[in-house]
Amino acid sequence: MKLLAFNYLLVFIACATNAFVESAKDPAFAGEKADGEDGETCTEPVVTPTGEVGCSAKSAFDPTRQDVRSKLPFPPKNLMPGKPFPRVHVKDLYKPKNEDYLYRRKPFILTNAADDWTAVKDKFLKSGRRLAKWFPRSVVDFYPMNMLQTGSHPYLFRLKQGLAELELPPGQGRFGKTELEDARGNPGKYLHFQLTSKTWKKLRESGALGKKMHKWFRTDGWMSKCLKSQQLVDEYHIKTHWKIILIGGAGAGMFNHSDSLLTSSWHTHLEGLKWWYVCGTSDDYGFNCYEDLFYPGDTLFYPKHYHHQTQNIETLSMTVTGTVANAFNYEAIATQLHRECAYSHLSFDLSGPLCDALDDCFVLWHQHFQRNSGKDKKTLKREARKRWKPWRKLASTSEKRKKDSPSALGNNYDGRNYINS
Ligand SMILES: O=C(O)CCC(=O)C(=O)O
Numbered sequence: 001m002k003l004l005a006f007n008y009l010l011v012f013i014a015c016a017t018n019a020f021v022e023s024a025k026d027p028a029f030a031g032e033k034a035d036g037e038d039g040e041t042c043t044e045p046v047v048t049p050t051g052e053v054g055c056s057a058k059s060a061f062d063p064t065r066q067d068v069r070s071k072l073p074f075p076p077k078n079l080m081p082g083k084p085f086p087r088v089h090v091k092d093l094y095k096p097k098n099e100d101y102l103y104r105r106k107p108f109i110l111t112n113a114a115d116d117w118t119a120v121k122d123k124f125l126k127s128g129r130r131l132a133k134w135f136p137r138s139v140v141d142f143y144p145m146n147m148l149q150t151g152s153h154p155y156l157f158r159l160k161q162g163l164a165e166l167e168l169p170p171g172q173g174r175f176g177k178t179e180l181e182d183a184r185g186n187p188g189k190y191l192h193f194q195l196t197s198k199t200w201k202k203l204r205e206s207g208a209l210g211k212k213m214h215k216w217f218r219t220d221g222w223m224s225k226c227l228k229s230q231q232l233v234d235e236y237h238i239k240t241h242w243k244i245i246l247i248g249g250a251g252a253g254m255f256n257h258s259d260s261l262l263t264s265s266w267h268t269h270l271e272g273l274k275w276w277y278v279c280g281t282s283d284d285y286g287f288n289c290y291e292d293l294f295y296p297g298d299t300l301f302y303p304k305h306y307h308h309q310t311q312n313i314e315t316l317s318m319t320v321t322g323t324v325a326n327a328f329n330y331e332a333i334a335t336q337l338h339r340e341c342a343y344s345h346l347s348f349d350l351s352g353p354l355c356d357a358l359d360d361c362f363v364l365w366h367q368h369f370q371r372n373s374g375k376d377k378k379t380l381k382r383e384a385r386k387r388w389k390p391w392r393k394l395a396s397t398s399e400k401r402k403k404d405s406p407s408a409l410g411n412n413y414d415g416r417n418y419i420n421s
């Protein structure tokens with residue numbers, strides 16, 4: 001999971017009071033026809049993503065798509081049906097009509113971009129076993145009681161042991177009956193492996209992600225320009241969950257949430273079958289919910305603010321995800337990181353040296369993404385510095401002391417927290 005902003009749960013009528021606050025305020029959404037307004041008889045009430053109880057959005061229900069939920073181990077009973085995502089073949093990505101997808105303004109499925117990834121075509125990563133061979137001692141977040149409910153928390157495991165636990169059916173692992181009881185009716189195990197520059201390099205060099213991953217996926221060129229040491233790059237990766245491999249057993253999935261850094265991300269499905277449900281607002285689309293089953297080789301993309309929930313269908317299922325900073329979201333990400341540096345509002349535990357470097361990244365992003373604005377680099381630098389003032393000018397003395405202490409360079413996976421073995 002990327003770090004979460006809000007733990008919304010919209011699945012059940014009992015939770016009808018929660019809301020997609022931002023979306024509900026959106027004028028584009030307000031203009032849409034309300035569910036049930038078309039005079040249909042309401043046979044099955046549903047909770048809309050704004051938290052209201054209404055007639056099901058029958059118009060979105062497509063009888064040819066019944067299979068979308070029929071295979072789910074835990075079908076969400078009262079969730080409004082979503083539409084199929086727009087699908088774009090990688091060969092068509094540069095066609096003018098697909099500009100919104102090329103520039104990542106709207107959610108969609110990119111198809112055939114991973115055709116030459118051995119992780120897809122040959123199951124090269126062997127449901128994680130090859131990763132466990134390469135990086136047996138890497139520390140991973142393991143969720144033995146699933147993540148379908150809010151409040152689930154990870155246990156730290158070495159990859160090799162975590163994977164062995166994942167391969168045991170719920171109830172038969174080291175947490176015994178708790179694996180069933182604490183999953184509150186939805187047992188399933190999930191393992192999240194946070195990637196660093198070393199693990200990413202290995203994946204790329206092995207051909208698992210293709211000979212030369214398509215340009216659309218390669219968006220981290222900015223990192224070496226402002227995060228000038230590998231240590232900073234890795235701290236950034238680990239603390240923001242920038243790239244992750246997720247391996248889940250049947251029924252493993254994640255509750256509805258949006259990502260707290262206001263980032264956008266792509267998710268390429270490598271093995272197994274996985275259900276995604278994604279809702280949010282795009283400027284000219286208004287508010288929409290999408291859902292689909294993802295097969296190996298399918299890549300999902302969603303922009304910032306989109307809420308999402310998942311469920312894995314097959315044992316074992318594997319996805320790789322990467323985060324993107326682009327013209328469409330960089331201001332939001334910079335603002336989140338900047339607040340984190342000055343006030344720790346997200347508790348990412350970033351270090352002082354990383355925050356110093358991020359001050360420069362904000363300038364770099366602004367100069368890069370506004371390069372066609374007609375303004376020169378100096379003006380853009382001045383604008384960025386004014387908007388995202390150096391964090392040290394805003395942070396309290398104790399905040400700076402905390403961020404400059406040697407322990408701030410550490411992270412959750414370096415042994416400072418208990419690791420199960
Ligand atoms: O793949 C999943 O189950 C959810 C992942 C997710 O929410 C994320 O990476 O932000």
Ligand SMILES: [Fe+2]
Pocket residue numbers: 001002257258259308
């Ligand atoms: Fe997420």
